[in-house]
Amino acid sequence: xxxxxxxxxxLVQPGRSMKLSCAASGFTFNNYDMAWVCQAPKKGLxxxxxxxxxxxxTYYRDSVKGRFTISRDNAKSTLYLQMDSLxxxxxxxxxxxxxxxxxxxxxxxxxxxx
Amino acid sequence: DIxxxxxxxxxxxxxxxxxxxxxxxxxxxxxxxxxTSLYWYLQRPGKSPQLLIYQMSNLASGVPDRFSxxxxxxxxxxxxxxxxxxxxxxxxxxxxxxxxLTFGSGTKLxxx
Numbered sequence: 306x307x308x309x310x311x312x313x314x315x316l317v318q319p320g321r322s323m324k325l326s327c328a329a330s331g332f333t334f335n336n337y338d339m340a341w342v343c344q345a346p347k348k349g350l351x352x353x354x355x356x357x358x359x360x361x362x363t364y365y366r367d368s369v370k371g372r373f374t375i376s377r378d379n380a381k382s383t384l385y386l387q388m389d390s391l392x393x394x395x396x397x398x399x400x401x402x403x404x405x406x407x408x409x410x411x412x413x414x415x416x417x418x419x
Numbered sequence: 420d421i422x423x424x425x426x427x428x429x430x431x432x433x434x435x436x437x438x439x440x441x442x443x444x445x446x447x448x449x450x451x452x453x454x455t456s457l458y459w460y461l462q463r464p465g466k467s468p469q470l471l472i473y474q475m476s477n478l479a480s481g482v483p484d485r486f487s488x489x490x491x492x493x494x495x496x497x498x499x500x501x502x503x504x505x506x507x508x509x510x511x512x513x514x515x516x517x518x519x520l521t522f523g524s525g526t527k528l529x530x531x
Contacts, residue, residue: 340520349511349522349523349524349525350460350462350468350511350513350522350525351522352519352520352521352522355518355520364518364519366519367519400467400468405458405473405515406458406470406513406515406520407470407473407479408470409467409468409469410467411467412467
């Protein structure tokens with residue numbers, strides 16, 4: 306069974322950093338691209354970033370370029386999202402997703418507020 | 420960026436009847452490999468989204484065959500036959516053709 310378990314969310318002040326993790330199991334992690342998708346409170350889904358199966362390629366939505374970094378550790382079957390210079394508009398539930406976004410984690414809430 | 424426009428915003432359905440949701444793309448979603456890169460998701464209240472349909476018309480694993488999808492290169496329809504109470508939630512279309520990946524704004528399905 307595919308499982309994606311996010312961790313690392315919480316309350317953070319504007320301008321500060323936070324790192325999310327996603328532990329994957331139930332599939333061969335290093336065979337799949339991985340992604341982060343977010344959902345602001347009461348809003349729709351927004352793709353954030355994708356990393357290729359081997360980590361050689363990364364893609365970001367414009368609003369997070371230069372502030373967020375997606376990475377992975379295939380030995381640990383873990384996906385990461387380093388979020389720097391956080392803004393109030395980054396407040397959302399962040400979901401880890403597999404590949405072409407077929408499986409989703411349960412999500413982790415990030416609140417950016419002073 | 421590819422814009423996906425969903426309609427209606429919400430739909431109210433009597434159990435046992437059918438419902439249809441439309442998704443229109445600002446660009447053809449037909450890839451150079453001949454695959455139409457359109458996906459449908461359901462987000463039940465308080466839950467993570469789940470994949471229903473991939474590549475326009477393929478049912479995801481474990482999804483009942485009451486769900487079906489069809490379309491052209493830019494216009495798509497998700498049909499839910501014999502709606503059940505468990506079908507309540509927000510339905511999103513999304514594409515995987517190119518970056519940035521985008522989603523429609525969602526259609527809320529309620530039970531009458």
